[in-house]
Amino acid sequence: MSGWTALLWLAPALALILGVVVWPAVELARASLSRYSITGLRKGSAGLDNYRNVLANDSLGTVLTNTLVWVVAVVVLTIVISLGLAQFLTKDFWGRRLVRWAVIVPWAASLVITARLFSLIYSYYYGTLNAVLLNLHVIDTPIDFIGSDRWIMPSMVAVGVFVSIPFTAYVFVAGLNAIPTDVYEAARIDGASPWKIWRLITLPLLRPAILVATVLNMIYVFNSFPIIYTLNESNPGFSHDTTITFMYKLAFKSAEKDVGQSAAAGLFNVCLILVAVLVYLRVSRWREEES
Numbered sequence: 001m002s003g004w005t006a007l008l009w010l011a012p013a014l015a016l017i018l019g020v021v022v023w024p025a026v027e028l029a030r031a032s033l034s035r036y037s038i039t040g041l042r043k044g045s046a047g048l049d050n051y052r053n054v055l056a057n058d059s060l061g062t063v064l065t066n067t068l069v070w071v072v073a074v075v076v077l078t079i080v081i082s083l084g085l086a087q088f089l090t091k092d093f094w095g096r097r098l099v100r101w102a103v104i105v106p107w108a109a110s111l112v113i114t115a116r117l118f119s120l121i122y123s124y125y126y127g128t129l130n131a132v133l134l135n136l137h138v139i140d141t142p143i144d145f146i147g148s149d150r151w152i153m154p155s156m157v158a159v160g161v162f163v164s165i166p167f168t169a170y171v172f173v174a175g176l177n178a179i180p181t182d183v184y185e186a187a188r189i190d191g192a193s194p195w196k197i198w199r200l201i202t203l204p205l206l207r208p209a210i211l212v213a214t215v216l217n218m219i220y221v222f223n224s225f226p227i228i229y230t231l232n233e234s235n236p237g238f239s240h241d242t243t244i245t246f247m248y249k250l251a252f253k254s255a256e257k258d259v260g261q262s263a264a265a266g267l268f269n270v271c272l273i274l275v276a277v278l279v280y281l282r283v284s285r286w287r288e289e290e291s
Helices: 003-032 049-056 060-089 096-108 111-121 128-135 152-177 181-189 194-205 207-222 226-232 243-252 259-283
Strands: 034-036 042-045
Touching: 003 034, 003 259, 034 259, 049 060, 049 259, 060 096, 060 152, 060 207, 060 243, 096 152, 111 128, 111 152, 111 226, 152 207, 152 226, 181 194, 194 207, 207 259, 226 243, 243 259
Parallel strands: none
Antiparallel strands: 034 042
16 A cells, blocks of 8 residues: 555544644644634734733642642542442352443433532532431531532542443443453462452452553543533632633633633643643553563
8 A cells, every 4th residue: 555545544533633632732832822802803913912911820829739639539539449340240149230231321421411410419409418417417508519618628539439430330340351261260279368369369460451541541531621610610700610610610610711821821731631641651661561
């Protein structure tokens, strides 16, 4: 096959990459160097002022801290819970197919719908969660889950974990099913305990699946806009925002309404997640998997 023929076959994929990835990235970089009116009209070049203004924003430290807590908490809890759930889903029990279907539902549903549903569950006045806790006498007064500085982040993390578990669990199920049964049989014959089998056989052989699930979850959770924005929309300022909602509010919800600053924050977001993923890959020594 000649080079031109191969290029012809690759043309649709290349056109998609150019239209969905390259062109938006170029426009984002261009917007980050421009000044815009409050109505979004370009007024000329801004140089590096947009980047300086973003870095000088008083709320940036809070936003970065929120982002770190959000990503680490959701990813770690998702991985730990999904490992246990995957072990359960690979067992042979009555109704396993029904349970597997039920597990995939939160991932298949729209994030906006899921977040809106949880905002009703968390509601201070008529939420289901407060009603259950009050009836069980766990609490004496309702808790403002999405309006209290103490509860808003744990509430958002719970929703983030809820929607992230299905995909992660199924990645681990696939990884567990790929492990040869002969390995387990040999370990049992040698007298290995269930804990030693899991620690010395299952976990090391699941490492590629854990690596893939962690990287994809980091990107997915970092860029998760609907959950944070929907649950946090009634709270003023940026005190409970992550970088992704911070970027949106800079353009449309804050006093600045500055598209240029929002674009600059968007480029910072891209660099931040790339650095985080590269650091994780470096720490986990992912190249060992290739060998």
